[in-house]
Amino acid sequence: MQAAALEAVGQSPAPLQMMIRKITSGDSTNIEAQAARHYWPLDDTMSPVSIALTKLATSLGQSFETGKLSLSLPRPPDALTLSSLGA
Numbered sequence: 001m002q003a004a005a006l007e008a009v010g011q012s013p014a015p016l017q018m019m020i021r022k023i024t025s026g027d028s029t030n031i032e033a034q035a036a037r038h039y040w041p042l043d044d045t046m047s048p049v050s051i052a053l054t055k056l057a058t059s060l061g062q063s064f065e066t067g068k069l070s071l072s073l074p075r076p077p078d079a080l081t082l083s084s085l086g087a
Contacts, residue, residue, distance in 0.1 A: 001077075001081070001084075001085060002016060002035075002039045002048070003016050003017050003020070004077045004078075004081045005039075005048040005049065005052075005074075006039070006048050007075070008048070008052065008074035008075050008076075008077070009048045009051045009052045009055070009074055011048065011051075015038055016035055016038050016039060019031050019034055019035040019038065020035060023035075052074045055072040055074075056071060056072055056073065058072070059071045059072035
């Protein structure tokens with residue numbers, strides 16, 4: 001799901017997907033923590049969700065100022081991603 005969130009806000013999910021493939025039972029190499037740092041930056045200010053919300057808020061303000069509706073909405077996840085979430 002995190003890879004899909006990155007892709008939805010225009011960031012490459014490839015580094016995260018490569019890390020996911022390396023996670024083993026017990027995670028003795030600490031790959032899961034590395035993946036978390038990639039998805040959630042250390043300063044906690046720019047998660048993929050906050051990026052998407054910032055883009056939406058900016059586009060909403062620009063739409064209001066110009067009088068032309070043009071919202072920057074994240075792309076919805078594909079069917080495969082949705083099915084993996086049980087949706």
